[in-house]
Amino acid sequence: MTEPTLTRPPVWQRIWRSIVREPFTGDRRSRLRLVMNNLILHLHPSQVPARTLRFTYTWGLGGLSGLLVVILAVTGMLLETAYTPSPDKAYTSILALSTRIWFGQFIRNLHHWSGNLMIIVVALHMLRVFFTGAFRAPREFNWLVGIALLLLTVIANFTGYLLPWDQLAYWAITVGSSIIVYIPLIGNGLANVLLGGPDIGPTTLLNFYAFHISIIPMAILVLMSLHFWRVRKDGGLSLPRSVDEPPVNKDENVLTVADLVRPEAVWATVALAGIVLWSAFVNAPLEALANPDASPNPAKAAWYFMGIQELLLHFHPLIGAIIVPTLGLLGMVALPYMDSDMDSVGIYFRSRRGRWLALFSAASGAMATALYVVLDEFFIDWAGWFYGLPAIISNGVLPLILLLLGVIGYYEFVRRVFRATKCEGVLSVFVLVLAGFIVLTLVGVFFRGAGMKLMFPWQIVTIH
Ligand code: HEM
Known part of the structure; x- marks a missing residue:
């Protein structure tokens, strides 16, 4: 058989x-x-609620952040093949990208601009989540994961800034890392560990390189996976609605591949084309080789730290560089637990009143900050007025108390005078502080000249 x-x-x-x-x-x-x-x-799930597809709800900002991570990973790996992290070779290996390596300059441009753009896009994504109230239950934890992602995005940019080892890199990192020293008790030790000694040198470059190419990207990858998984576990995106619509719990579902992935692919292609085009024409900056003996004047931190560097000009360093930013961060962490009003989830700016309160608060925060910057340059003299008190009190604690009273007073003001609800009050304070921080950043980047003196727009025009 x-x-x-x-x-x-x-x-x-x-x-x-x-x-x-x-x-x-x-x-x-x-x-x-x-x-x-x-x-x-x-x-994605196989089906999604139709209304979450509205582009003007998310503006595709979360997806764009993800796309930028992919561009950064690919270009970063390519750059790694040409880069040597030692002071005598780093600068020349960056120079070689534009002279000896095919498309080297273009790849560097893509990496540089995508990194900077990512800070802006992730921050805008956070603002969209804040303005639509999407941080509330059940998404509180994903909001926290998001905050960690925002911090990691900034740290990734900061550590990458040093790698070209030019004047810009050396002095921006010198200014940026000098902030660490002001952390009470552990500041000096931490700076020593991160920099590998008291000053920026070969060990700093190696440490930053290790953080930049392995530790931080791994952390971003892990947290991004957690973030995406949580979006699904939290029931998908929050449902958008307009001011007059009643709350919606369910919506008609549509097929993901046909209705969500196609617009996503179009948006990703348009964004990618924009970044490629920009990088083809605008080169990433590169100054002369780093010279530890020749500090530029003014020596400025990277643009995303200019708000904090500007705070240092107005407050004692411990208050300006550590306490105020930490309070801001704690406020963001506490937000979903302080503001849990479920009625306005999905509505931009909470309500009609919320809309103009946000506008009013943005104008108030911007004007009050600009006014304080000018007054502090010419009239305010905390140390002189309170002569005899330690600087931390006269130039730190006292202005901080004034600032906190201003913020609490503003909350009470909008609650009583404009009859704002609790969540509209929180929105107003958030926008007030945000507008102030943006003005500080703009002043630092554009209106500080030699010796960090304040320059008015007409003075800048005269100099140029
Ligand atoms: C690397 C950075 C980030 C990436 C790649 C990312 C990606 C995404 C994506 C793709 C979505 C779904 C689509 C969308 O809302 O646009 C989303 C939703 C969300 N993200 Fe992010 N995100 C990042 C950072 C942040 C930050 C900084 C926050 C807040 C601090 C945040 C909080 C949230 C929340 C709460 C949702 C749910 C929103 C809703 O249900 O309406 N994310 N994120």
Whole structure:
């Protein structure tokens, strides 16, 4: 008797099934679709509520942040092949990108601009989540994960800033890392560990390189996966609605691949084309080789730390560089637990009144901050007025108390005078402080000249 022969599928079909675990259909197009759908359905559910597709609700900012991470990872890996993290080779390896390596300058531009853009895009994504109240239950934890992602984005940019080892890098990092020293008790030790000694040198470059290419990207990857997973576990995106609509719990569902992934792909292509075009024409800055003996005047931190550097000009360093930013950060962490009004989730700026309160608070915060900057330059003299008191009190604690009273007073003002609800009051304070911080950053970047003296727009025009 002859043995029955087992008919096994050909090897290439077995390989196929081992990868996608779906039967092989034989048609190339459907094969491709199968793989894509498998991949996409790990990120998205198979169906999503129709109203979450409104572009003007999310502005695609979360997805754009993700796209930037991918661009940064790819270009970063390419740059790594040409870069040596030692003071005598780092600068020349960056120079070689523009002279000896095909598309080297372009890849560097893509990496540089995507990194800077990512800070802006992630911050805007956070603002959209804040303004639509999407940080409230059940998304409080994802808001916290988001804050960690924002911090990591800034740290990734900061550590990357030193790598070209030019004057810009050396002095911006010198100014930026001098802030660490003001952390009470551990400041000096921490700065020593991070910089690998009291000053910026070869060990600093190596430490920053290690953080920049492995520790921080890994942390971003892990937290991003957690963030995406939580979006799904929290029931998908919060549902957008307009001011007059009643709360919605459910909506008609549409198919993800047809209705969400296509617009996402279009948006990603447009964004990618914009970044590629910009990077093709605008080169990332590179100054002369770092010279520890020749400090530029003014020596400024990177733009995203200019708000804090500006605070240092107005407060005692412990208060300006550590206490005020820490209070801001704690406020953001506490936000979902202080403001849990579920009625306005999904509505931009909470209500009609919330809309103009946000506008009013933005104008008030911007004007009050600009006024204080000018007054502090010419009239205010905390140390002189309270001569005899330690600087931390006269130039730190006293102005801090004034600042806190101003913020609390503003909250009470909008609550009583404009009859704002609690959540509209929190919105107003957030916008007030945010506008102040943006003005401080702009003043630091554009209106500080030699010796960090305040320059008015007409003085800048005269100098140029
Ligand atoms: C690397 C940085 C980040 C990436 C890649 C990212 C990505 C995303 C994506 C793709 C979504 C869904 C679509 C959208 O809302 O646009 C989302 C939603 C969300 N993100 Fe982020 N995000 C990042 C940072 C942040 C930050 C800084 C915060 C807040 C501090 C945050 C809080 C949230 C919350 C609460 C949601 C749910 C929003 C809702 O249900 O309406 N994320 N994020």
